[in-house]
Amino acid sequence: MFYWHFRRTLHIALYILFTGLSVVAQVYRTQIFDTSIKTLRSKTPTDKYSSNMINLNSDEKLQFSFDQLSYDAHAYSYRVIHCNADWTVSSLSTTEFLTGFTTGTISDVSKSVNTTTLYTHYQFELPNTDMQFKISGNYVTQIYEDNQTENPIAQVCFSICDPKVTIHTKVRANTDIELNGKLQQVDFDVLLNGLAVQNPMREIQVFIRQNNRFDNEVKGIVPTYVQGNALSYVNNKQLIFEGGSEFHTFDISSVYAASRGVDAIRYMQPQYAAYLTTDKIQANDAYNQEFDADGKFVINLQRATDAVDVEADYMWVNFVLDIKKPFFDGKIYVGGDFNYNLMADQNIMDYDFKKELYFYRTLLKQGGYNYQYRFRDKASGRVMLERVDGSYWQTTNEYSIFI
Numbered sequence: 001m002f003y004w005h006f007r008r009t010l011h012i013a014l015y016i017l018f019t020g021l022s023v024v025a026q027v028y029r030t031q032i033f034d035t036s037i038k039t040l041r042s043k044t045p046t047d048k049y050s051s052n053m054i055n056l057n058s059d060e061k062l063q064f065s066f067d068q069l070s071y072d073a074h075a076y077s078y079r080v081i082h083c084n085a086d087w088t089v090s091s092l093s094t095t096e097f098l099t100g101f102t103t104g105t106i107s108d109v110s111k112s113v114n115t116t117t118l119y120t121h122y123q124f125e126l127p128n129t130d131m132q133f134k135i136s137g138n139y140v141t142q143i144y145e146d147n148q149t150e151n152p153i154a155q156v157c158f159s160i161c162d163p164k165v166t167i168h169t170k171v172r173a174n175t176d177i178e179l180n181g182k183l184q185q186v187d188f189d190v191l192l193n194g195l196a197v198q199n200p201m202r203e204i205q206v207f208i209r210q211n212n213r214f215d216n217e218v219k220g221i222v223p224t225y226v227q228g229n230a231l232s233y234v235n236n237k238q239l240i241f242e243g244g245s246e247f248h249t250f251d252i253s254s255v256y257a258a259s260r261g262v263d264a265i266r267y268m269q270p271q272y273a274a275y276l277t278t279d280k281i282q283a284n285d286a287y288n289q290e291f292d293a294d295g296k297f298v299i300n301l302q303r304a305t306d307a308v309d310v311e312a313d314y315m316w317v318n319f320v321l322d323i324k325k326p327f328f329d330g331k332i333y334v335g336g337d338f339n340y341n342l343m344a345d346q347n348i349m350d351y352d353f354k355k356e357l358y359f360y361r362t363l364l365k366q367g368g369y370n371y372q373y374r375f376r377d378k379a380s381g382r383v384m385l386e387r388v389d390g391s392y393w394q395t396t397n398e399y400s401i402f403i
Helices: none
Strands: 002-006 011-016 037-043 053-055 062-068 076-083 098-100 103-105 108-111 120-126 131-133 137-145 154-161 166-172 183-191 207-210 225-227 230-233 240-242 248-251 262-268 271-276 297-299 314-322 330-335 350-352 357-365 367-377 398-402
Touching: 037 154, 037 357, 062 137, 062 154, 076 120, 166 398, 183 398, 314 367, 330 357, 357 367
Parallel strands: 011 398, 053 154, 271 314
Antiparallel strands: 002 011, 037 062, 062 120, 076 103, 076 137, 098 131, 108 120, 137 154, 166 183, 183 230, 183 240, 207 398, 225 230, 248 367, 262 271, 297 367, 314 357, 330 367, 350 357
């Protein structure tokens, strides 16, 4: 696996992964199974945003953390599963991808301080002195209680990289469908640098995602042409994405004043509630350049010490989308890294016919957040951004390529 990223008009992150594919099996995603668990994330210790990738045989570590909404004592442990490129479990035994123990106990535990919502913060790092990785690839760490390995409370997907190839990439608004309209097209070349590949049309598998979303992931494509040691993926209509619009942003770092994207913050015993600025349909509006973090979030608390992980409080965050009539041909989802971009029932907005608006409510830890409105068509199942937030070729996006 190879990792590289750079910043330009469009943000591109490339992750190159050489693993197998499975037939039909469970596909793993980062998600929470126990409703008392919140703010599940992985990050490097020095990165303020979530991260799910480090290099093999490096000094880098991933820090996994979550909150359990009580002061009750829990005996949590974790295990690691190796996955294929499509996030199904691989056929490798633990001795083939791990050195040391195959499970671990979570012992770094802290209770929240001066918060209206009582919670206990848990965290652990990988790799550690008891568990190291032998090979690159996709992995899942499952967290469970009282040795109930088959009943996880949460799981996090992450990747271990091993740089071996070179990538040249561009994202263009002049697509094979339109010029400077609503779409963006990805072209890239893979330079194998002597890596032994007998049949690149069959051996190399490609997965491409936009802003860490799986709902519009492109996979199963082959090189447009092969020239010597280079594989070129160009002029492929499957690599055309909606540009979308910049993410909506809100900041709930303070309980004393409404910040960006927030109309009001009120104490609704026993917890605080944040009421976001009402959003409107902007599908027909001109492109609006706004700074965003491509869907990411950061935990933050104004006036905090260095213990923000246990001093930040929880708030009920209320989203409102003003629209006179509901969509009868599909549903609207709220999406971002804070809910792992899952197109799940708990992320669907409800419609209030009396107030003529969509609403969504979720419990979030203090910090700054990005989110999007995503429309899923009832007939086709296709997920679209243009229906609510519009789509523009100028939008900055992060593209991830797994090979």
